[in-house]
Amino acid sequence: MVFAPDGIDSFAAAKxxxxxxxxxxxxxxxxxxxxxxxxxxxxxxxxxxxxxAFRDEFEKLHSKPPRTAVEIAxxxxxxxxQ
Numbered sequence: 001m002v003f004a005p006d007g008i009d010s011f012a013a014a015k016x017x018x019x020x021x022x023x024x025x026x027x028x029x030x031x032x033x034x035x036x037x038x039x040x041x042x043x044x045x046x047x048x049x050x051x052x053a054f055r056d057e058f059e060k061l062h063s064k065p066p067r068t069a070v071e072i073a074x075x076x077x078x079x080x081x082q
Contacts, residue, residue: 007031007038029055 008014008031017028027035033051036044067075 005031005035005038007034007036029058 005014014027014031015025017031019026019028029051033048033055036047036051
């Protein structure tokens with residue numbers, strides 16, 4: 001019985017990190033990389049440098065800067081008033 005792909009803690013955790021594009025659910029790129037690394041198969045290991053480079057570029061373009069403590073406090077204050 002398979003509970004999760006190699007390198008992934010559980011299907012539930014992977015599902016929580018997945019994306020839905022149109023009607024398709026897609027595993028997160030970080031989970032795909034972790035699974036390929038954990039499989040230790042030569043064909044998967046060959047993919048890793050390209051996938052990791054793509055991940056790095058994608059995250060540079062799409063990541064949000066970290067929130068400051070002040071921003072978090074203001075957000076919490078707004079939430080508590082509602």
